[in-house]
Amino acid sequence: MAKDETSVEEQENIARQQVLDIIANSPRCRQDEESVMMIRKAFELANDAHRGMKRKSGELYIFHPVAVARVAAEEIGLGAKSVTAALLHDVVEDTDITLGDLESLFGTKVASIVDGLTKLEGVFDQSASLQAENFRKLLVSMIEDVRVILIKLADRLHNMRTLSSMPEHKRYRIAAETLYIYAPIAHRLGLFAIKSELEDLSLKYEHPQVFAQLEEKLKINQGNYEAVINSVLGPIKERLDAQGYEYSIKARPKSIYSIWHKMQTKNVPFEEIYDILAMRIVFKPKEGVSEKAQCWNIYSIITDLYQPKPDRLRDWVSTPKANGYEALHTTVMSPSGRWVEVQIRTERMDEIAERGFAAHWKYKDGKESEIDNWINSIRQMLETAESDSMEFLDSVKLNLFSQEMMIFTPKGEVKVMPAGSTALDFAFEIHSKLGYHCIGAKVNYKLEPLSHELKSGDQVEIITSDKQTPKYEWMNFVTTLKAKTCIKEIFREERHSFIVKGEQILTDELQKRKLSINARILKKLMKTYHVATREELYFQIGRGNIKLDNIEKALTQKATSKWVKMWRLTFGVNDDDNDDEDEKEAIGMPKGKNIVLSDEAERQFTIASCCNPIPGDDVVAFVDEDDTLVLHSRRCPECIKLMSSRGDRIISAQWESHKVLSYLVVIGLSGIDRTGLVSEVTKVISMEQKVNMRSVHFESHDGVFTGSIYLYIHDAADLQTLIGKLLKIKGVDKVVRKERTDNNQ
Numbered sequence: 001m002a003k004d005e006t007s008v009e010e011q012e013n014i015a016r017q018q019v020l021d022i023i024a025n026s027p028r029c030r031q032d033e034e035s036v037m038m039i040r041k042a043f044e045l046a047n048d049a050h051r052g053m054k055r056k057s058g059e060l061y062i063f064h065p066v067a068v069a070r071v072a073a074e075e076i077g078l079g080a081k082s083v084t085a086a087l088l089h090d091v092v093e094d095t096d097i098t099l100g101d102l103e104s105l106f107g108t109k110v111a112s113i114v115d116g117l118t119k120l121e122g123v124f125d126q127s128a129s130l131q132a133e134n135f136r137k138l139l140v141s142m143i144e145d146v147r148v149i150l151i152k153l154a155d156r157l158h159n160m161r162t163l164s165s166m167p168e169h170k171r172y173r174i175a176a177e178t179l180y181i182y183a184p185i186a187h188r189l190g191l192f193a194i195k196s197e198l199e200d201l202s203l204k205y206e207h208p209q210v211f212a213q214l215e216e217k218l219k220i221n222q223g224n225y226e227a228v229i230n231s232v233l234g235p236i237k238e239r240l241d242a243q244g245y246e247y248s249i250k251a252r253p254k255s256i257y258s259i260w261h262k263m264q265t266k267n268v269p270f271e272e273i274y275d276i277l278a279m280r281i282v283f284k285p286k287e288g289v290s291e292k293a294q295c296w297n298i299y300s301i302i303t304d305l306y307q308p309k310p311d312r313l314r315d316w317v318s319t320p321k322a323n324g325y326e327a328l329h330t331t332v333m334s335p336s337g338r339w340v341e342v343q344i345r346t347e348r349m350d351e352i353a354e355r356g357f358a359a360h361w362k363y364k365d366g367k368e369s370e371i372d373n374w375i376n377s378i379r380q381m382l383e384t385a386e387s388d389s390m391e392f393l394d395s396v397k398l399n400l401f402s403q404e405m406m407i408f409t410p411k412g413e414v415k416v417m418p419a420g421s422t423a424l425d426f427a428f429e430i431h432s433k434l435g436y437h438c439i440g441a442k443v444n445y446k447l448e449p450l451s452h453e454l455k456s457g458d459q460v461e462i463i464t465s466d467k468q469t470p471k472y473e474w475m476n477f478v479t480t481l482k483a484k485t486c487i488k489e490i491f492r493e494e495r496h497s498f499i500v501k502g503e504q505i506l507t508d509e510l511q512k513r514k515l516s517i518n519a520r521i522l523k524k525l526m527k528t529y530h531v532a533t534r535e536e537l538y539f540q541i542g543r544g545n546i547k548l549d550n551i552e553k554a555l556t557q558k559a560t561s562k563w564v565k566m567w568r569l570t571f572g573v574n575d576d577d578n579d580d581e582d583e584k585e586a587i588g589m590p591k592g593k594n595i596v597l598s599d600e601a602e603r604q605f606t607i608a609s610c611c612n613p614i615p616g617d618d619v620v621a622f623v624d625e626d627d628t629l630v631l632h633s634r635r636c637p638e639c640i641k642l643m644s645s646r647g648d649r650i651i652s653a654q655w656e657s658h659k660v661l662s663y664l665v666v667i668g669l670s671g672i673d674r675t676g677l678v679s680e681v682t683k684v685i686s687m688e689q690k691v692n693m694r695s696v697h698f699e700s701h702d703g704v705f706t707g708s709i710y711l712y713i714h715d716a717a718d719l720q721t722l723i724g725k726l727l728k729i730k731g732v733d734k735v736v737r738k739e740r741t742d743n744n745q
């Protein structure tokens, strides 16, 4: 016993020393004696309060807040108050310390930041998502003080770094939520290093095999990459030295997540990602010449040496990104025939790029920055927030999209808009009144309708008429949060009355059949009429867009496919409902066991129609309202959304064994056409004993063919074998599995 106590004491001393190191390493934390005392006091309080708690990994709990404080200070560059709040971020939620205590000991600012980081108690009705409500609370606090979200990001980063000690179903949920919400927020705030690490860690836990494979491929190619970089580097250094620049150059492959993301979105194999290598030149600007001119001078030096790819020049020096990012990017051809991306930045730009704009952002000097604009749009969204938590999450997500374009006003002023914005979005962006009365736009002097999709560089003049009134249908072609919020605001009351009316119509219709509204019926109707939420269903019924004339058919349809039951799956037991990624653990708690469900199991399970996973795919199960387990692919966007809002209903699932039964998948092929190619392809497929072909479709023009083949296949491993064999056929260049298969095919 005595031995244990000394070891706890020793560990606490290690944690205490870490706090002293944070103070020593961070100029903002040791600027005055008062700050240093406050941080040390916070540590002692947190240490006492958390004493006796451990994390799932077995280490003392106090190491977590200390690690979060370290990220806040050293990786985000926050000051003493934030570090204090980071050390205390879990005490109100998990210990007897109250906000009042914190206020009297550390002042109102620290207390209100901790309040923003404290989760709500679970007292919501069944349909609400606690996860989404907590997220909403976090955003409300962020509007008051952006440090709340910065510390939350530090918290999430440390939880992701230590995720391996978590049970499986929580790993998937936390990883998905991180990818869905927190990495985009980090990006939006310009915290590039943190965003990148969050993405890589998410991928690592959601698709461990994919991650390991890519890691391996990068390792194998490392020598090759180094040779390419070195061949480019020497001449660049020579010229920069000759012109007397002080600089440093870092070269490395892209992050594993960004490689994977590209493979997914472009549907290409690893080998075809041409811009894997990136090189960064960070220089100290010479005095007396503008930073911009010097960036372009270095660009000129590089493109004198190597040929640039014309469509890959990015100038974020003249117009910084909305998150504050500034740099000049070009992609050049190396002597070895590989493209290398070169990023050119000054030391100041590099600081912003790595640590983000937010930490340097003066939020009280009255100057409107892009971050202010962003926070304002979040504020507006919260004021008119959706009652449906999924839709709310969607709205936030929408606002975090990183693809941006520049649109010019008639007077030449620049507005940064998300890619895909329409003329009407632009009208609302300038002013809500302009949006409400908009009848069209002149895009580059040419008249276009409201729904016209804008391109970067367009000059847009909005045309209005006093007679114009807002239309609900506009929702179909606006994409920005601001426009959506404005339109919804106008139709809020009207929408509400349609919802009430729709619910009544449905109630009456069901009563005729001696039925009443329940989750099972709603689910069937939502599926039949293709609406995502029950509110939307009522609304569409109320407006008369959904006529209930085929309600009979909708009600009698079977939800579960029979063949699914032929498979055996292992589901992880969701051992507690505590929706908390920090995982404090009382010693002796029972560990989660896996349960096996097969034909005889009471609970139904079904395969999600959005992603159609097959045995061998990475999957999780979602427990829906009538207790059916819905099996989703972990790559499925719908599933990622569910994990981010209803994580409490996610359980892990593993393919266990399966009887001989087949799944329908679609593969796409392309390559150079030649006589006999199609018959060779079909021959290879028919030789595979475990594969059955259902239909083949080939098209060829100008010597290039594309084809789709529908196959019945047992599992992902058999599919992989087949793809390997098809790729060996002369002329076949690419074989990919298509994610979505149509159920009716």
Ligand code: MN
Pocket (backbone or CB within 6 Å): 064, 089, 090, 155, 582
């Ligand atoms: Mn925490």
